[in-house]
Amino acid sequence: MRIGLFVAETGPGGSDIDDVVARAVWAEEHGLHAGWVPHVPWSLDALTALAVAGRATSRIELGTAVVPTWSHHPYGLAQHALTTQAACDGRLLLGIGPSHRSVAENWYGADYDGVIHHVREYVAVLEAANQAQREVVDGTAGAMGGRVHHEGERFPVEAILAVPGARPVPLLLAALAPLMLRLAGERAAGTITWMCDERTHADHVVPRLAAAAESVGRPLPRVVAGLPVAVCSDREEGLAVAARRYAMYREIPTYARVLALGETGAPEQVAVIGTEEEVAARLASYADAGVTDLAAMTFGVGADPAERTANHDRTLTLLADLARR
Numbered sequence: 001m002r003i004g005l006f007v008a009e010t011g012p013g014g015s016d017i018d019d020v021v022a023r024a025v026w027a028e029e030h031g032l033h034a035g036w037v038p039h040v041p042w043s044l045d046a047l048t049a050l051a052v053a054g055r056a057t058s059r060i061e062l063g064t065a066v067v068p069t070w071s072h073h074p075y076g077l078a079q080h081a082l083t084t085q086a087a088c089d090g091r092l093l094l095g096i097g098p099s100h101r102s103v104a105e106n107w108y109g110a111d112y113d114g115v116i117h118h119v120r121e122y123v124a125v126l127e128a129a130n131q132a133q134r135e136v137v138d139g140t141a142g143a144m145g146g147r148v149h150h151e152g153e154r155f156p157v158e159a160i161l162a163v164p165g166a167r168p169v170p171l172l173l174a175a176l177a178p179l180m181l182r183l184a185g186e187r188a189a190g191t192i193t194w195m196c197d198e199r200t201h202a203d204h205v206v207p208r209l210a211a212a213a214e215s216v217g218r219p220l221p222r223v224v225a226g227l228p229v230a231v232c233s234d235r236e237e238g239l240a241v242a243a244r245r246y247a248m249y250r251e252i253p254t255y256a257r258v259l260a261l262g263e264t265g266a267p268e269q270v271a272v273i274g275t276e277e278e279v280a281a282r283l284a285s286y287a288d289a290g291v292t293d294l295a296a297m298t299f300g301v302g303a304d305p306a307e308r309t310a311n312h313d314r315t316l317t318l319l320a321d322l323a324r325r
Contacts (some may be wrong), residue, residue, distance in 0.1 A: 112234025
C-alpha cells in the first residue's frame with residue numbers, strides 16, 4: 001500500500017500556501033508516496049496550492065481529494081488541472097466528486113437531482129480534454145491544438161486545448177455509491193474514499209470497482225482510502241478525540257450510508273488510532289481489504305499542546321517508516 005499524507009488542513013484557520021509547501025517537501029524528504037490537498041469551498045484552491053507545491057518537490061505524487069465538480073465547468077477544470085500538471089512535471093492526480101446535495105444546492109446553486117448523469121458527462125469532457133492534450137504531446141494535434149469535442153445535454157463542448165508542458169492527468173473519482181463505483185471502475189484511474197472501514201472496502205467498494213473494471217477489460221483501478229490516523233499511547237483517549245472531531249459525518253447522508261455498511265457505524269472506529277504497533281497492524285488490514293493507497297489525515301491526541309504535538313510527530317514518523325518499508 002502506498003503511503004500518502006494530507007498536506008493541508010481545512011479546519012478553522014486552515015493551512016496557508018507556505019504550510020502546504022512545507023508539508024509536501026517534508027513528505028517527499030521522508031519517503032512518502034503522495035501529498036494530498038482537500039478542496040473545500042472556504043479554503044485554498046487545491047490545484048493552485050499543488051501547482052506551487054509541485055515546483056518545490058520532484059518525486060511524490062500530488063493529488064486533489066477532491067475538487068467538487070460544481071465549482072468548475074469541466075473544460076475549465078481540464079485547463080486548470082493540466083496547467084497544474086505542467087507545474088508538477090506530470091505528478092498530479094486529479095480527484096473529483098459531486099460532493100453532497102447540501103453543498104451543490106446551497107454553495108453552488110446547482111441541481112443535484114440525477115447527479116450520476118452530471119458526473120458521467122463531466123468525466124466525458126475531461127476524457128476529451130485529456131485526449132486533446134495527448135494529441136499535443138504525441139504531435140498529432142492540429143496547428144491550434146487538440147480538439148475537445150463532447151455532445152451532451154449538460155456540457156456540450158466544441159473547443160481546442162494545448163497546455164504547454166502538460167501530460168494527460170489521471171482521474172480519480174470520489175465514489176461511494178454503487179453507480180459512482182461502476183463509473184470509476186469503467187473509466188477512472190481509481191476511487192478516493194472517506195469514512196469507509198475495512199469491511200466497507202472489502203465488501204462494498206473493491207468488488208464493485210473490480211467488477212466494473214473487468215466488464216470493460218481494465219485492470220483494477222487504485223483504491224485511495226482517506227483515513228484519520230493518530231499514534232498515541234492511550235487508544236481510548238484517541239477514540240474520544242476522534243468521536244468529537246468526526247461526529248459530523250454521522251449527519252451527512254452519503255457518509256452515514258457507508259458508515260452503516262461497516263463494522264460499527266462509528267466514525268471514530270474507522271479512524272486508525274493507537275500505538276505504533278496498533279496503527280501499523282490496522283493499516284495492514286486496510287491493505288488486506290484491497291486499499292492500494294493511504295491518504296492519511298493526521299491529528300494529535302493529548303491533554304495539552306505539547307503532548308498533542310509529540311504524538312502527532314510520532315504519527316508522522318510512523319508513516320514515514322511504513323513508506324520506506
